[in-house]
Amino acid sequence: MQDKRFQIANREALIGVALVMINFAIWFGFAYGLGSGDPTEYQYILGFPAWFFYSCIAGSIFMIFLIWLTIKIFFKDVPFEDGEEEI
Template identity: 80%
Template sequence: MQDKRFKIANREALIGIVLVVINFAIWFGFAYGLGSGNPTEYTYVFGFPAWFFYSCFAGTIFMIVLIWLAIKLFFKDIPFDDEEEHL
């Protein structure tokens, strides 16, 4: 019988991979979506080009909140000892 902790760890690893893909998609979308135009036509947010602000600052804050929610909702504490009675 396989240890239940491996099933939990695999699920949490997949959640982590999904979060990384979301982070990359947000960064790439804003950086190359808004930043692909002519630099003279850029709009600015707090003195930064909009593509940079949204991809680096807003995207980071969004990801911190998303990761916090994922940890609170989907991750669970598991013991490292050999007893499975806590699961």
């Protein structure tokens, strides 16, 4: 029988990969979606081009919140020592 800690670790690793893919999709979508036009026609937010603001600044703030929420909801403490109580 496989240790439950490995199942938990595998599930949390897959969640981490999904978060990375979400982060990349947000960054790529805004950076190349809004930033692919003529630079003279860019819109600016707080002095930054809109594509940079949404992909790097707002995207980072959103991902920090999403990661915090994911950890609170889906991740759990797992003891490292063998022979601990059933998880």
